[in-house]
Amino acid sequence: MKAPKILILYYSMYGHSYEMALMVKEGVESAGGEAILKKVAELVPEQFLDEYAKQAAERQKDVPVADPRADLKGIDGLILGVPTRFGNMSSQMKNFWDQTGGDWMKGTLVGKPAAVFTSTATQHGGQESTLLATHTVLLHHGCVIVGMPYSIQAQTTMDGLEGGSPYGAGTITGGKGERFPSDLEKGMARDFGAHLTRIAAKLKD
Numbered sequence: 001m002k003a004p005k006i007l008i009l010y011y012s013m014y015g016h017s018y019e020m021a022l023m024v025k026e027g028v029e030s031a032g033g034e035a036i037l038k039k040v041a042e043l044v045p046e047q048f049l050d051e052y053a054k055q056a057a058e059r060q061k062d063v064p065v066a067d068p069r070a071d072l073k074g075i076d077g078l079i080l081g082v083p084t085r086f087g088n089m090s091s092q093m094k095n096f097w098d099q100t101g102g103d104w105m106k107g108t109l110v111g112k113p114a115a116v117f118t119s120t121a122t123q124h125g126g127q128e129s130t131l132l133a134t135h136t137v138l139l140h141h142g143c144v145i146v147g148m149p150y151s152i153q154a155q156t157t158m159d160g161l162e163g164g165s166p167y168g169a170g171t172i173t174g175g176k177g178e179r180f181p182s183d184l185e186k187g188m189a190r191d192f193g194a195h196l197t198r199i200a201a202k203l204k205d
């Protein structure tokens with residue numbers, strides 16, 4: 001059977017979700033998938049981006065910007081990386097989905113497995129609400145939602161502050177973005193990517 005094609009689509013103003021996306025990519029490939037890594041377009045005008053955002057954009061300069069009218073076609077599964085904004089999906093990611101009406105009408109994603117990971121500044125800053133809000137959009141597209149099972153045991157740690165839950169992987173950045181994904185969160189992202197890929201391989205026609 002051909003490798004399932006998995007779109008990893010993310011937004012990352014400060015680079016935390018980008019690091020998680022790279023780990024998800026490793027996981028997809030470790031499970032025999034073909035990973036397609038894309039970022040959504042920035043909407044914030046350049047003059048309002050601070051130096052940390054500009055540095056993070058530089059690190060991601062080789063990642064192609066996703067095309068909402070082309071990139072959902074021909075994939076077998078997808079994983080979205082969605083940093084929170086006020087406990088909800090960032091507008092940059094929502095803007096991508098708001099341009100996918102054509103594929104929604106055609107049913108391009110019906111029956112395709114989809115998962116979400118997130119990033120928040122604080123422990124209770126809205127990881128679960130962001131993941132669930134993003135699931136809603138994917139459900140409207142007819143996707144089969146894939147959560148992060150407790151077999152990925154990193155999420156049960158009591159040893160420190162860590163992101164992630166049964167709704168999806170996550171990282172916590174600190175108020176100034178000073179904390180980058182821990183080894184535990186990176187492992188979680190990798191395992192999550194592999195989990196989604198194994199399901200995509202089973203569902204692939």
Ligand SMILES: Cc1cc2nc3c(=O)[nH]c(=O)nc-3n(C[C@H](O)[C@H](O)[C@H](O)COP(=O)(O)O)c2cc1C
Nearest residue numbers: 012013014015016017083086087119120121122125
């Ligand atoms: C306008 C705005 C709203 C935000 N809202 C929240 C929030 O509700 N909860 C939270 O924990 N972090 C919040 N954050 C912090 C971001 O979630 C954080 O910068 C992001 O997860 C970092 O990921 P990235 O490096 O991939 O961009 C907010 C940031 C901005 C700019």
